Each structure stands twice: as structure tokens, then as C-alpha cells.
Amino acid sequence: MRFIFKTKYSQDINIAKHNGDRFWYSLLILIMVALPLVLDDFYLGEISYICILSIAGIGLMILSGYTGLASLGHAAFLGVGAYTHAFLLTNGIPFYASIPIVIIVSFLVGAAIGIPILRLTGMYLAIATLALGFIAEHVFIKWEHFTGGNRGLPVPQPEFLGMSFYDSVFFYYVCLVFLIAAMFAAINILRSPTGRAFVAIRDSEIAAQSLGVNLGLYKALSFAISGAFTGLAGALLAHYIGYLAPDIFNIFLSLTLLLLIVVGGMGSLHGTVFGAIFVGFLPQLIAICRDYLPSSIGSQPGLEPMLFGLILVFFILYEPLGIYGRWMKIKLFFELFPTYKRQTFKKQKVFTKSDRV
Amino acid sequence: MQLIQLIIDGVASGCIYGLVALGFVLIYKATETINFAQGDILMLGAFVAYSLIGIIGVDYLTGFALTVLIIAVFGFFLDAVVVRQIIGQPAFATVMLTIGLGFIFRGFASIYWGTDIFSFSTPFSGKITEFNGLIISYVNLSIIVGTAVLMSALYFFFTFSKIGVAMRASSENQLAAYYMGIPVKFIFSLIWSISAGVAAVAGVLLAPITLVDTSISLIGLKAFAAAVLGGFGSIPGAIVGGIIIGIVEQLCGTYENYLFEGVREISAYLVLILTLIIYPRGLFSDKAEVKKV
Numbered sequence: 001m002r003f004i005f006k007t008k009y010s011q012d013i014n015i016a017k018h019n020g021d022r023f024w025y026s027l028l029i030l031i032m033v034a035l036p037l038v039l040d041d042f043y044l045g046e047i048s049y050i051c052i053l054s055i056a057g058i059g060l061m062i063l064s065g066y067t068g069l070a071s072l073g074h075a076a077f078l079g080v081g082a083y084t085h086a087f088l089l090t091n092g093i094p095f096y097a098s099i100p101i102v103i104i105v106s107f108l109v110g111a112a113i114g115i116p117i118l119r120l121t122g123m124y125l126a127i128a129t130l131a132l133g134f135i136a137e138h139v140f141i142k143w144e145h146f147t148g149g150n151r152g153l154p155v156p157q158p159e160f161l162g163m164s165f166y167d168s169v170f171f172y173y174v175c176l177v178f179l180i181a182a183m184f185a186a187i188n189i190l191r192s193p194t195g196r197a198f199v200a201i202r203d204s205e206i207a208a209q210s211l212g213v214n215l216g217l218y219k220a221l222s223f224a225i226s227g228a229f230t231g232l233a234g235a236l237l238a239h240y241i242g243y244l245a246p247d248i249f250n251i252f253l254s255l256t257l258l259l260l261i262v263v264g265g266m267g268s269l270h271g272t273v274f275g276a277i278f279v280g281f282l283p284q285l286i287a288i289c290r291d292y293l294p295s296s297i298g299s300q301p302g303l304e305p306m307l308f309g310l311i312l313v314f315f316i317l318y319e320p321l322g323i324y325g326r327w328m329k330i331k332l333f334f335e336l337f338p339t340y341k342r343q344t345f346k347k348q349k350v351f352t353k354s355d356r357v
Numbered sequence: 358m359q360l361i362q363l364i365i366d367g368v369a370s371g372c373i374y375g376l377v378a379l380g381f382v383l384i385y386k387a388t389e390t391i392n393f394a395q396g397d398i399l400m401l402g403a404f405v406a407y408s409l410i411g412i413i414g415v416d417y418l419t420g421f422a423l424t425v426l427i428i429a430v431f432g433f434f435l436d437a438v439v440v441r442q443i444i445g446q447p448a449f450a451t452v453m454l455t456i457g458l459g460f461i462f463r464g465f466a467s468i469y470w471g472t473d474i475f476s477f478s479t480p481f482s483g484k485i486t487e488f489n490g491l492i493i494s495y496v497n498l499s500i501i502v503g504t505a506v507l508m509s510a511l512y513f514f515f516t517f518s519k520i521g522v523a524m525r526a527s528s529e530n531q532l533a534a535y536y537m538g539i540p541v542k543f544i545f546s547l548i549w550s551i552s553a554g555v556a557a558v559a560g561v562l563l564a565p566i567t568l569v570d571t572s573i574s575l576i577g578l579k580a581f582a583a584a585v586l587g588g589f590g591s592i593p594g595a596i597v598g599g600i601i602i603g604i605v606e607q608l609c610g611t612y613e614n615y616l617f618e619g620v621r622e623i624s625a626y627l628v629l630i631l632t633l634i635i636y637p638r639g640l641f642s643d644k645a646e647v648k649k650v
Contacts, residue, residue, distance in 0.1 A: 070449045072456075116634045123391045124589075126452050127581045128633050131626035134578070138623045255456060262453055302472070302571075306464025312457030316450055317442055 002335070013191045032176055041168045045240075048168070050273075050280040051175035052236045055182045057260045057272035059229030064258070065267040066190060067222040068202030070126040073133025074257050077227045079140055079249035081106050081234025083147050086155045086244055095160040099235060106231020107224045114223030119216070133254050140246035152245040155238045165239050175236055182229060186269055189225060198222050202267075259308065263315050265322030274323040282308075321345075362491055363607045369497035370566075371603020372504040374625075375596035376559035377580035378587065379511075380552035382595045385584075387528045387548045390440070390451040394459035395556055396577015401462055402428045402557030403569045404470050411477030425557045432553025436546040459574065467571050475569040482565055496565045503562050507555065508596060515592075524548055582629035588639025597640065602628060 004011075004018055016022045036044060060074050084105050088098040117128045140147050147153055157165040165171050189195050197218045200208035209215055238244060256279055264275025286304055293303075319326055325345075333340045380395045392398075405427055410420035439458065443450050481495035515521040527534040527544045534541050560573070567573050583602045587594025602625050610621035620627075632639065 064449065068447070068449070070452055072452075117630070120633055120637060123385075123448050123452065124585070124633060124637065126448070127391070127585065128630060130578065130581070131629045134626050135623050135630070138619060142617075142619050255460075258453060258456075266449075302464040302467030304464070305460045306468065309457040309460025309462075309464060313439070313454060313461065316454045316457065317439070320446070320450065 015187055015191075029180065033173075036169045036172060044168045044172045046280060048172045048175040049240055050276045051172075051179040052233050052240060053257075053260060053276035053280055054179055054273050055236065056230050056233035056257055057264065057276050058182050058186045058269065059226045059231075059233065060257050061261050061264075061267075061269065061272050062186060062189070062198070062229065063222055063226035065261055065271070066195065066202060067198040067219065069219060069222065070129070071223075071226070071254075072126050072130040072251070072258065073136065073254050074129075074226075074230055075249040075251065075253035076133050076136030077106055077110065077230035078234035078237060078253065079136060079246075080109050080227075081231030082155075082238035082241075082244055082249070083140065083153065083234075084231070085235035085238050086153050087146060089156040089158060090153075095158055099232065102231050102235045103228045106234070107228040109231075110224035110227020111220055113227075114220040115216075130251070133251055137246060137250055140249060147244070147246065150246065152243050154243050155241070157239065157242070171239065174239075178232065178236060182232065183269065186229070190269075194218070194221065255308075259312055261322075262312060263322050265324030266320070268322075268324045270327075271322050271324040274327075278323065358490060359611075363611055364604055365491065365493060366497065367604030367607035368600050369500045369603070370606065371583075371600035372500050372596070373559050373563050373576065373599070374580045374583040374602050375599025376504060376507070376555055376562075377577055378583035378595035378599050379592060380556045381580065381584045382587070382589060382592055383548055383552040383555070386590055387524065388444070388545055390448075391455070392440075392549075392552070393452060393455040393577070394462060395552070395580065396574040397459040397462040397466075398428060398432065398553050399556040399560040399563070399576060400466060400571060400574040401431070402560030403564045403573060404466050404475075405557070406561045406564060407470070407475045407477050407569045410479075411475060417479055421558075421561050424561055425554045428557035428560075429550040429554035431550075433546045433550035435553070436549035437542075440549070441542065441545070459577075463571050463574055472571065477564065477569070479565050500562045503558065504596065507558055511551075511555075511592070520544070520547065579625040582625040582632075585629055585637075586632050586639055588641040591639070591641035594639060594641030 002018065002020070006012070016025065035047065039047070056074070056078060059077065060071065063069050063071055063074075081102050085098055085102045088101060089095070093101070113132060117125065117132070120128055141149055143149075144151075160174075163170040165174075190198070197208065197213045200211065200213055201215060201218060201222075205215060241248065260275035260279045261271060262275075263278050264273070265271030283304075286307055289307065290303065315322060321328070329345055332344065377395055377399055380398075381391060384390060384392050402424055406420055406424040409415045409423055410417060415423065435458070440451075440454065443454055479496070479499075481499045484495040486493050486495065486498070515525060523534070523539045524544055524547065526537065527539055527541045528548075531541055534544075559576075563573065563576070579602065580599065583599035584595050585598070586601060587596070587598030605628055606621060606624050609624040613620055
């Protein structure tokens with residue numbers, strides 16, 4: 001087991017806790033940069049998609065995993081980002097100017113939505129965001145001037161740094177750079193006082209309030225930051241899809257994002273990447289499952305939602321900390337070997353918590 | 358006259374929302390969890406009724422009763438086996454769990470029954486009655502009467518029967534109910550079974566209008582608006598909220614030209630958001646259950 005000898009207070013908030021971390025994460029980034037040498041276009045496209053999902057996952061993770069606010073309508077932010085980006089590009093704004101505008105717009109939309117509905121807690125918030133998701137989907141259909149309605153909106157693929165977005169290697173690098181940047185931004189937000197306030201709100205609103213955290217402000221801020229990340233992911237998603245239709249941004253996408261953070265592991269940024277890998281490869285997984293099932297069941301369209309639901313229920317009931325939690329357990333097992341005890345992570349017996357006052 | 362006609366139609370569809378909302382409210386009052394799978398249970402109810410009445414050929418009333426019974430038993434075990442395990446977890450966990458369950462039900466229905474649209478014959482299909490120039494279809498009438506009967510049955514059940522009183526006691530204060538010797542876990546499972554049964558009633562009553570396919574589970578989402586409007590802790594509130602939502606939807610549909618295009622589909626959600634922003638307590642809530650920041 002590794003013991004970190006702390007000599008400075010600032011060590012508590014270091015991004016890399018020790019040299020091992022530095023080594024492994026640098027190696028990971030090097031491998032990711034070198035990937036186009038070994039993989040073909042199809043896999044690069046898949047990995048780009050996983051990067052995009054991870055960015056969206058970071059957005060939702062900050063809101064749900066770190067601030068404890070459920071959102072069932074996050075596809076709306078993806079939609080806002082994607083449509084704003086496509087609209088700006090269509091009107092001749094270059095890529096490097098469009099992305100910051102998208103981030104700002106999504107941030108403002110997040111704040112505008114966040115401020116009125118954040119007086120609600122728990123389930124009411126979940127219901128309200130669900131309704132907002134539906135309304136947003138409807139707006140995408142009906143606001144034809146801006147979104148092209150049901151006809152859809154082609155996304156221009158402009159030149160950027162002299163390269164085209166049709167080039168999958170270039171697009172992969174764009175997604176990778178944005179993912180790393182988003183990761184750094186998220187880590188830094190979360191180790192700043194703002195991030196600490198988010199976590200405090202998640203763990204106990206009353207305690208946070210007594211320590212001087214302005215609940216309304218920080219919840220709205222969390223919503224806005226989350227919206228900004230998700231909007232960025234939406235802009236990249238627009239390039240990935242190439243043609244925007246309103247029904248992409250439906251409730252199923254919102255729930256997929258939730259599945260992502262639950263499977264990855266609530267309350268960890270590692271979890272967003274694990275979850276994104278899982279969600280990104282889920283269709284392939286389902287395709288493989290289909291082959292092994294008898295054709296009467298395997299060819300059913302209902303198989304996908306059913307597996308989706310089963311995985312969700314399974315993780316909520318048996319592995320609430322997700323893949324990252326499982327990874328921590330395995331790591332701890334080897335660190336403590338042979339003294340690891342199952343009880344370390346045993347679910348505590350709890351009673352119904354009451355929201356009533 | 359057209360207005361009254363619209364209101365009658367609205368009341369009928371509102372009763373369905375109200376019944377589904379009633380399911381939310383019963384479960385919420387007792388266990389403080391929200392069952393996002395309520396709409397999917399309604400869908401299962403409609404499908405089971407289709408199997409019994411449409412395929413096997415049981416007569417309507419027997420099929421109706423059997424469906425409600427099957428779904429109620431299903432609801433009981435749903436709580437006893439699955440949902441009970443996450444008591445005490447944060448609200449987020451229950452939300453995700455019930456959403457996942459909803460997906461499983463929907464997937465199961467489309468695998469078992471297929472994705473076609475089904476219908477079965479009811480004694481009410483295609484019959485209408487005229488009253489002072491108002492046209493009322495028997496289907497709508499059956500929904501309104503069915504809701505009224507169910508509501509009064511539930512009222513008597515909760516007021517006079519021993520189990521009903523025990524249910525109210527457990528909703529009020531779990532610990533005290535335990536001390537009084539009430540089997541709280543069993544009572545909670547019973548509440549789930551009643552709420553599933555109510556959803557099944559709504560499903561069977563609704564089947565002649567929307568026909569039976571997997572998309573009717575979306576009703577569950579609109580019923581949230583009804584429950585929130587009614588104050589989420591109040592049984593009459595759920596029905597009144599449902600009826601208001603139904604009427605608003607009808608009116609928005611008819612006067613769409615004066616508002617904006619497509620307002621009908623989202624009117625329920627708009628009402629929901631507005632209620633939450635302006636008056637989150639809801640119309641019938643007796644205490645301030647929504648914490649404010």
C-alpha cells in the first residue's frame with residue numbers, strides 16, 4: 001500500500017497525487033495520441049464518439065454526480081449546442097469562433113433554465129427536467145427558421161487549421177483535445193471552492209447552507225456549467241452526425257447519458273470515461289447478444305430498451321458505484337492483500353429518508 | 358356549446374391522467390418514492406387485457422377484473438422483490454431504478470406482444486348518446502363512470518377498512534406504525550399493488566381510445582403534470598389535477614391557431630413547469646411539502 005507523505009497543504013489539491021499517477025496518465029495520453037497509427041477509420045470514429053459522450057458525461061456528472069441534482073432532460077443541452085453550432089457555421093462563422101459562442105450560449109441556457117426550477121429538490125427537479133426535455137425537443141421541431149424543423153439541418157464541415165472534418169484522423173484529434181481540455185477544466189472546477197461547494201450541497205444541503213454556501217447560486221451555477229460542457233459535446237456531436245434532426249435529441253438520449261454516469265460510477269470523473277466506453281460499445285454488445293439468442297427473440301426491436309433497463313436496474317441494485325467503484329474495489333484488494341475485507345464496501349443498512357418538513 | 362363538448366372530452370381524458378397520477382400519489386405518500394414506471398404498468402395492463410379479451414375471448418367485465426387482479430399481484434411483487442431493496446438510498450437511485458424498470462416492461466411488451474397496434478372489442482365501442490345536442494361517446498362515459506366508481510371505492514377503503522386505515526397510518530409515520538404492530542413492509546407492497554391496479558384500470562379504460570401499443574406508456578409522463586398540479590400528496594388533488602390537464606389539452610388543441618403551433622402536445626408539460634415555478638405546493642396540498650431554497 002502506498003502512503004503519501006504530505007509536506008505542504010497544497011498537496012491536498014494536487015491534480016496528480018504521486019509520480020505513479022503522472023506516469024500512467026502521461027502514458028495513457030501518449031497511447032491515445034498514437035492510436036491513429038494502428039486503428040482504421042471505423043474504430044477511430046467510434047473512439048471519437050466515445051470522447052464526445054465522455055464530454056457530455058462530464059457535464060451531467062458535475063450536475064448529478066457532484067451536485068446531486070438529477071436531470072432527465074440533458075439531451076436538450078446537447079441539442080442546444082448542436083443546433084447553435086450548425087446555425088453559426090451555416091452563417092459563415094469559423095469553427096474556432098463558433099465553439100466559444102456555443103459554450104457561452106449553453107452556459108446561459110443552463111443558467112436561464114436553472115434559476116427558476118432549482119427551488120425544487122429531488123424528484124420534483126427530476127420531473128421538471130423531464131418536462132423541459134420534452135419541451136426542448138418540441139422547440140427543435142417547431143422553430144424551423146433556426147433548426148430546419150423535421151426536414152433537418154445539414155452541418156457544414158468547414159476547414160479548420162487547413163484540415164477537413166471529413167478526415168477521421170483529424171476529427172479524432174479534435175475530439176481528443178477537447179476531451180482532455182474538458183477533463184482538465186472539470187478537475188480544476190471540482191478542486192476549487194466552487195466544486196467543494198457542489199459536493200457539500202450534494203452531501204447535505206443544510207450543512208452546506210450553514211457553512212455559508214449560497215444554495216440557489218451554486219445550484220444554478222452547477223446547472224450552467226453542466227450545460228456548457230454538454231453544449232460543447234453537442235457541437236462536436238453535430239460534426240459527428242453530419243445532419244441534425246430533432247428526434248435525435250429525445251428522452252432516450254437523456255436517459256442514455258444517465259445510464260452513462262450510473263454505469264461509469266456516480267461522483268467520479270473516471271466514471272464518465274468508463275461509462276462512455278460502455279455506452280459507446282453497447283450497440284455492438286447488443287448486436288453480439290442478438291447473434292447468440294434464438295432468432296425469434298434476437299430480431300426483436302424491443303431487445304435494446306430491455307437490455308438498457310436491465311443493465312440500469314442491475315447497476316443501481318448491485319453496484320451503485322459503477323465500473324469505477326468496482327475498479328477501486330479490485331485495486332484495494334491487491335493493495336491490502338491478503339487482508340482485504342468484503343465488509344469495507346458493504347452497503348449500510350439505512351432507513352427511509354424523509355423530505356417532508 | 359362547442360366549449361361544453363370540449364370540456365366533456367377533456368374530462369374523459371383527464372380522468373385517465375388522474376388515475377395514473379393517483380398511482381404516483383399513493384406510492385409517494387407512503388414511501389416517498391416516485392414510480393416512473395407507472396405509465397409502463399398502465400401499458401402492461403392494456404396488453405394483458407388485450408390478451409385476455411382480444412385473444413382468449415373472455416368477456417369484457419371478467420377480463421377487466423382479471424387484468425386488474427394480475428397487474429395488482431404483479432405490483433405487489435415488484436415492490437417486495439425489487440423496489441424495497443433501495444429504501445433509504447438517495448432519490449436519484451429510485452428515479453433511475455423505476456426508469457430502468459419501465460424500459461424493461463416496454464421491451465418485454467414489444468418482444469412478447471410485438472410492436473403492432475392492437476385493439477379489442479368493448480361493449481362501448483362506437484356507441485354514442487346525444488344529450489341536448491352534446492355528443493357523448495360511451496367510451497368517454499365509461500371512463501368517467503369508471504373513475505368515479507373507483508374513487509368512491511378507494512375512499513371507502515381508506516376510510517372504513519382496517520387495512521386502509523393501516524395504510525394511512527404507515528404513510529403518516531412509519532415508525533409509529535411499526536410500534537402499533539402494523540406490518541409496514543407488507544402494507545407498502547399492498548400500496549404498490551393498489552397503485553398498479555389503478556394503473557391497470559386506466560389502461561383498460563383507455564384501450565378503446567388510443568388502441569394498444571407500447572407508446573401509451575407516455576401517458577405516465579403527462580400524468581406527472583396532473584400529480585404535481587394536484588399537490589403530489591393528495592388523492593382528490595390527483596384526480597382534479599388530471600381533469601384540469603385534460604381540459605387544458607383539449608382547449609389548447611382546438612384554439613391552437615390563437616396560441617402557437619403544436620401547443621397541444623406540450624401543454625401538459627407547460628402546465629407542469631408553470632406550476633412548479635409559480636406554486637410548487639400544488640392546489641390541494643395540505644402542508645408545504647416542497648422545500649424551498
